[in-house]
Amino acid sequence: MVELGKLNTLTVVKFVDFGLYLDGGSDGEILLPARSIPSGTRVGDNLEVFIYLDSEDMLIATTDTPKAMVGQCVVLTVVEVNQIGAFLDWGLPKDLLVPFGEQQKPMEKGQDYVVYLYVDPASERIAGTTKLDKHLAESSPYFKEKQQVDLMIYGRTDLGYKAVVNGFAMGLIFNSDVFKPIKNGQQMKGYIKRIREDKKIDLCLQIASRQVLDALSQQILDYINKHGGVISLTDKSKPEDIAKAFSVSKSSYKKALGKLYKRRLVVLNKDNVTLVK
Secondary structure, eight states: OTTTSSSSEEEEEEEEEEEEEEEEEGGGGGEEEGOOOTOOOOOOEEEEEEEEEOOOOOOEEEESSSOOOOTTTEEEEEEEEEESSEEOOOOOOOHHHEGGGGGGOOOEEEEEEEEEEEEEEEOOOOEEEOOGTSSSOOOTOOOOOEEEEEEEEEEOOOSSSEEEETTTTTEEEEEOOOOOOOOOEEEEEEEEEEETTTTTTTEESSSSOOHHHHHHHHHHHHHHHTTEEEOOTTTSSHHHHHHHSSOHHHHHHHHHHHHHHTTTTTOOSOOOOEOOO
C-alpha cells in the first residue's frame, strides 16, 4: 500500500503511450505521466515518486518534488479563492486546497500563509490547514533547555509569537525575548528556553550565557557613560526600544542590568538607570 502525500519507491511494470505504470501493491497500478519519466527508465526499475490524487481523484505519481508533503508545515501562496476554499501553489499541477473550515482567518489571493498538510479522513484527499494547533504537539520528550532548534513563525498572540519547532511541535516566543523584526512564515534558528510545568514550550532567539551577559553588561556601561551617566532605558522599557539600542531581548537586558546592580555599578530608578558615582 502506498503512502499518499509522501515519497514512495515503486517498481515500473509496463509502459503505455501516455506514460508508464508503477506497482502500487494493494492500491493497484499507478500512472506516472510521460512528462515525469526519467530518461533511460526500463521495466523493473525502481523509481522514487510522490503520490497524490489527480483531478478525478485517482492515484497518480510524479517525479516532481512538491514544496511540502503530508505531515509538514510550509509557507505557500494563495493562487485562487472560490466557493470551495483557497487553492495554494505547492509545486504540482493540481493546487493544494485549504477548505474554508480549515482557515484560521479568511485567506486572500496573492498572500502567503503557513499551512500544515494532511490527508482528510472523509474525502481521503490531501489538504492544507492554517489551524496548526490541531496537528502539532504541545511538547516533546526529545527537547531539553538551551537546545538549538529550527523555528517557523506562524502566528501572533498578545504574549508573543507562535512557532513551529523542528517541524512537529509548537512553542511560544514571548515579546520580551524578541529583539528583531519577526514576520509570519519566517524561518530561523532558536532555542528551547524552558519546558513549563504544563509541558508547553517556551522559546527564545538567543541564549543569555555568562559570556554574553558580561559583554552586554559592559556595552550597557559604555552606553550610559556616552549618555552622561544616565539613560531612560529601564527594565520596564518596551522590548523594541531595548532592541533598537542593544540588539538584544528585554529578558537579556534585564539580566545584564541585574548583574550591574549587584556589582553596585548602577542604580535602578523608576524612570532611569544611573551610574554609581
